[in-house]
Amino acid sequence: xxDSEIDSGLNIDNSFARELVxxxxxxxxxxxxxxKLIKFNRPLAKTLGLxxxxxxxxxxxxxxxxxxxxxxxxPLAQAYAGHQFGGFSPQLxxxxxxxxxxxxxxNQQRRDIHLKGSGRTVFSRGGDGKAVLGPILREYLxxxxxxxxxxxxxxxxxxxxxGERVMRQHLLPGAVLARVASSHIRVGTFQFFAARGxxxxxxxxxxxTIERHFGHLKDSPDCYLGLLGEVCDKQASLIAKWxxxxxxxxxxxxxxxxICGETIDYGPCAFIDNFDPSAVFSSIDSQxxxxxxNQPAAAIWNLSRFAETLLPLINNDTEQAxxxxxxxINSFEQSYQQYWLxxxxxxxxxxxxxxxxxxxxxxxxxILAAQKVDFTQLFRALxxxxxxxxxxxxxxxxxxxxxxxxxxxxxxxxxxxxxxSKLRVESMHMVNPVYIPRNYQVExxxxxxxxNADFAPFEKLLAALTSPFxxxxxxxxxxxxxxxxxxxxxxxxxx
Ligand code: AMP
Ligand code: MG
Numbered sequence: 338x339x340d341s342e343i344d345s346g347l348n349i350d351n352s353f354a355r356e357l358v359x360x361x362x363x364x365x366x367x368x369x370x371x372x373k374l375i376k377f378n379r380p381l382a383k384t385l386g387l388x389x390x391x392x393x394x395x396x397x398x399x400x401x402x403x404x405x406x407x408x409x410x411x412p413l414a415q416a417y418a419g420h421q422f423g424g425f426s427p428q429l430x431x432x433x434x435x436x437x438x439x440x441x442x443x444n445q446q447r448r449d450i451h452l453k454g455s456g457r458t459v460f461s462r463g464g465d466g467k468a469v470l471g472p473i474l475r476e477y478l479x480x481x482x483x484x485x486x487x488x489x490x491x492x493x494x495x496x497x498x499x500g501e502r503v504m505r506q507h508l509l510p511g512a513v514l515a516r517v518a519s520s521h522i523r524v525g526t527f528q529f530f531a532a533r534g535x536x537x538x539x540x541x542x543x544x545x546t547i548e549r550h551f552g553h554l555k556d557s558p559d560c561y562l563g564l565l566g567e568v569c570d571k572q573a574s575l576i577a578k579w580x581x582x583x584x585x586x587x588x589x590x591x592x593x594x595x596i597c598g599e600t601i602d603y604g605p606c607a608f609i610d611n612f613d614p615s616a617v618f619s620s621i622d623s624q625x626x627x628x629x630x631n632q633p634a635a636a637i638w639n640l641s642r643f644a645e646t647l648l649p650l651i652n653n654d655t656e657q658a659x660x661x662x663x664x665x666i667n668s669f670e671q672s673y674q675q676y677w678l679x680x681x682x683x684x685x686x687x688x689x690x691x692x693x694x695x696x697x698x699x700x701x702x703x704i705l706a707a708q709k710v711d712f713t714q715l716f717r718a719l720x721x722x723x724x725x726x727x728x729x730x731x732x733x734x735x736x737x738x739x740x741x742x743x744x745x746x747x748x749x750x751x752x753x754x755x756x757x758s759k760l761r762v763e764s765m766h767m768v769n770p771v772y773i774p775r776n777y778q779v780e781x782x783x784x785x786x787x788x789n790a791d792f793a794p795f796e797k798l799l800a801a802l803t804s805p806f807x808x809x810x811x812x813x814x815x816x817x818x819x820x821x822x823x824x825x826x827x828x829x830x831x832x
Contacts, residue, residue: 342406343396346388347450348441353520354411356545359538360526361413364435366403367456367466369513371500374398375470375792376477378494381517385442385450385494401515402497403435403455410438414458418532419525419592420642422626427532429525429592430460433468436521447549449521450494454513469509470498471783472604472832474795476514478782479603482774482802488578489571490600491518505832510787518599522546524643525592531646540650550597561650562661569640569669571598576636577676580629581684582773583609583712587619588830589627589635591642605828608773610818612705612712618776618828633673641666683768684716685747686723686761687754697750701743708734711818713773720765723751723758770805772812774798776826777819 354361374394382389392400399405414431421429434453442448453476454468477493484490494515501511522542530538543561547554554563575598579586586593587605595601605619614630622628627635644662652658681698682690705715710733718730722744730744731737756764782794801812808816819826 342408343392343400344388344408345392345400345410345438347386347407347409347438349407349409349438350441350447351409351411351439352447352545352549353415353436353439353449354413357542359416360529360542361415361436362430362459363411364414364431364456364458365406365412366435366437366452368404369399369402369497369499369501369511372398372402372513373498373500374401374495375498375512376474376493376496376795378481378492381492381494384444385440385448385517397495398497401437401452401495402499402513403437403452407438412437414460415521415526416460416529417523417525417592418528419523419590420528420639421590421592422622422624425528425532427529428460430529431458432461432464433458433466437515447519449518451491451516451518451521452513453516454499454511465503467499467501467503467511468513469503469505469832470496470512471509471787472829473512473514474783474786475779476516476603478774478779478795478799478802479606480516480600481799482772482805483584483600485803485805486578486582486770486773488582488584488600489575489598491516493517518595518601519597520546520549520595521601522549522596523592523601524594524596524639524646525590526596527643527646528591536649539646543647543650546596559651561647562665565640565644565647565651565662565665566668568596568598568643569665570672572636572640573633573669573673574598574676575600576632577673577680579632580677581680581768582770583612583629585609585616585618585627585629586632587617587622587627587828589632589639591639594636594639594643604830604832607776607826607828609712610775611709612702612715613709614702614706618826620827620829633670636673637666637669640669680768683764685719686751686756686765688756688761688764689754691750691753693750697743697746701747704734704739704743708736708739710734713770714816714818716769717766717771717816720762720769723762723765767806771808772801772805772815774802775815775817775819777823778815 414435416430418427419429438450457466480493497513499511502508503511551567554560593602607618609616616629617625648658722730734740782798785791785794801815
């Protein structure tokens, strides 16, 4: 071990580096001139097995900003392709990111520790390889909020400022995000060699993915069709969770869709305040391709591109392969509907199933859209309404009579459900959050951090988002929707 090598205590196993030699370029990142640990997710770090007793903040900052050598690790930038807003780019890859270490955590689960903003790689194209503090803090908040909302997601491990100023609209503090994922294999990773006609490489990746994520398929004669089915199922479940919470990812390009089913790349994403099925926040999504209500369709489109990469593995006869893959893709709609409706039933406090539930849920959403009602507040208010707090719910509507008519149907439906009322409210409060990362609040805490180096507001919001289902009077300010002056919210990619 050389002097500068960091002994992290991690149980490192470089399977991606070992088995997929053509899928990456070795890269350890640039050394930051003056790395400083701004935020560190200690509970997550512990589960990863980081030796926190022997790693000072200085060492952690050096390790989690790039350019340091971590004992036993083979850091690398991964290659991938991708359809971006429908147009295909054969070569994208980690342009400002790298896989710092692939580890077996304390539960023996394989996880990637990844850095974002750690310098230019062979995949950087015109980019500077950097990231700036504001968007990095935003990804930290959004990722941790999603985790606490029980949505599969990459986790945020650390934020390190680099001591550099990075040019965006003006000079901004440079920062690196360390994040953790079950893997960073994307639909775009499969597209990289599929687009080059190298199905032997696609097979290598498919076999690796099955081994890493879907071990039960290993001995199946239809393992590649099975892989497609599993990925479709995971995405159907994931997108349903987004929809149940009012989350808009904003950039569902195939390079931002993981095979393991975790939400990745919190760039232009945002949560809806007033319910609007056509909500779009991203500055570049002028065609509303990734609008809230288009997300299931966007997922099917991406999964169809994934299926195309697997066709040569599914069957030698292309026609047969297309037919088999199409059947699987076609099943997405139904499984998505099921996941979504199960989520809606929970939100409405229903434990049994009746055929009219779909209409009941959709009718409520129509009223919310027509009257521009705050999505998060309303669902939380429904639980409170059952405890006699009906006024709060009614106050959210400009025309409460329409809501009251719906409420009568809902009450009749609840009377046919076996859940006891106390349990019902508790179960509703476990899926209808009080706190979501509201856009205006996220902006406020980022501005305080960027302009005044004041991280207290960030910490407070993060604390609220870490227990999103528990009403806490210390966090009252975070349950409020934006004032009208906040106006339409716009988000940006690649910052
Ligand atoms: P994204 O939209 O963030 O998923 O990024 C799409 C592609 O652009 C990926 O290949 C990124 O690595 C790359 N990229 C984004 N920002 C930068 C940057 N500042 N420097 C280099 N590459 C970047
Ligand atoms: Mg991306």
